[in-house]
Amino acid sequence: SETLTVDELAAKLNKDASEIIKKLMFLGVMATKNQDLDDDAVELICDEFGVQVEKEIILEDTDFDKYREEDDEANLIERPAVVTIMGHVDHGKTTLLDAIRQAKVREGEAGGITQHIGAYQVENDGKKLTFLDTPGHAAFTSMRSRGAQVTDIAVLVVAADDGVMPQTVEAINHAKAAEVPIIVAVNKMDKEGANPDRVMQELTEYELIPEDWGGSTIFVNMSAVKHEGIDNLLEMLILVSEMEELKANPKANAFGTVIEAELDKGKGPVATLLVQNGTLNKSDSIVVGSTFGRVRAMVNDEGKRVQSAEPSTPVEVTGLNDVPQAGDQFLVFSDEKKARQVGEARQQKHIQETRSETTKVSVDDLFEQI
Ligand code: GDP
Ligand code: MG
Numbered sequence: 001s002e003t004l005t006v007d008e009l010a011a012k013l014n015k016d017a018s019e020i021i022k023k024l025m026f027l028g029v030m031a032t033k034n035q036d037l038d039d040d041a042v043e044l045i046c047d048e049f050g051v052q053v054e055k056e057i058i059l060e061d062t063d064f065d066k067y068r069e070e071d072d073e074a075n076l077i078e079r080p081a082v083v084t085i086m087g088h089v090d091h092g093k094t095t096l097l098d099a100i101r102q103a104k105v106r107e108g109e110a111g112g113i114t115q116h117i118g119a120y121q122v123e124n125d126g127k128k129l130t131f132l133d134t135p136g137h138a139a140f141t142s143m144r145s146r147g148a149q150v151t152d153i154a155v156l157v158v159a160a161d162d163g164v165m166p167q168t169v170e171a172i173n174h175a176k177a178a179e180v181p182i183i184v185a186v187n188k189m190d191k192e193g194a195n196p197d198r199v200m201q202e203l204t205e206y207e208l209i210p211e212d213w214g215g216s217t218i219f220v221n222m223s224a225v226k227h228e229g230i231d232n233l234l235e236m237l238i239l240v241s242e243m244e245e246l247k248a249n250p251k252a253n254a255f256g257t258v259i260e261a262e263l264d265k266g267k268g269p270v271a272t273l274l275v276q277n278g279t280l281n282k283s284d285s286i287v288v289g290s291t292f293g294r295v296r297a298m299v300n301d302e303g304k305r306v307q308s309a310e311p312s313t314p315v316e317v318t319g320l321n322d323v324p325q326a327g328d329q330f331l332v333f334s335d336e337k338k339a340r341q342v343g344e345a346r347q348q349k350h351i352q353e354t355r356s357e358t359t360k361v362s363v364d365d366l367f368e369q370i
Contacts, residue, residue, distance in 0.1 A: 003036035013049055023048045062346045064331045071249035079248040079311040080128035081241030082150055086171035087157030092187040095224040096157060097133055103230050118259040118272040119314035120301040124234040130312045134259060149178060150257050150274055153240055157185045160194035164202040172206045181240055183218045184208060185233055190223040248311030252278035253332040258324045259314060269320040273330055280309040285339035289328025290350035292343025293320040
């Protein structure tokens, strides 16, 4: 790459060459006036003199697509569907998520305390499903605004005693925009005044038409508080996921999306990642949004430490340098150095995008003026 001599850099910084040489000595480098300095040395010296150097970022270097390899068809295997629960406030989303979790905690941990990591997996007849435990609307809006799509199937919860409400319509719009299939869960069937026919009638206006009426939308009547209809809903979800033919390559470097993240006093940055392709392993070098690091520890939705996470699996990871944002994407790199480079470039890009006024000189400017 380009170089500057000590003399040239001194001229640019309006300093005497001897001052530069002194600084270099301080940094453990013996140099003469005509010594060539590389980018890193130039930056270090500038830093010593309080001059900020803006590193030039090659835009494509920050683009994950550049580093993702095409998956060999032969490596693709079936993966569990990722399900988001949506619907109007108080129609029973949280109650349903809890009911499913309680009904289907995996064998061996019955009664165990499940950890909240923003998503969980259940097993039904040997088939897994992944549920996003974050509010459906948020999952769609914040993630989609960042270009991430994590949901494969949307469950639209509609209270049988209340019918279609404004957020019901919003949810339908989100799911349709994402081209995600919708299963309607007609909830609160136990309540007096429950009127599932009215719900069906109202939803025809949004092209959600039950099979009995000549449409293709699956409707499941249920009661989340009474734990009724849960198995049927899960069966329908499995059915739809099979029709979707969801595939992933477990041999690839892991790629996916941040479900949620926070700073933990003891553990540092903690992020729940949904692996969408590849397998995430402990010690992997990973770039997440505009930060990076190495996966120090991974905990699954049961609160157990795991060594790896396959496609559609949510895991909580530690080891990142900073807290990413929900909806950020992540990618694992085989080469730790490359991960650092890409991570730093994305970090730099993020800083530049968020900083309004700039008081920096670019390395290019420094070189050009000679
Ligand atoms: P969310 O806002 O959609 O997450 O709704 P919640 O799950 O918080 O439920 C709102 C209220 O409806 C709570 O008081 C629940 O106990 C109640 N609820 C949820 N599901 C049912 C149901 O199937 N039957 C009855 N009777 N009440 C329900
Ligand atoms: Mg809720």
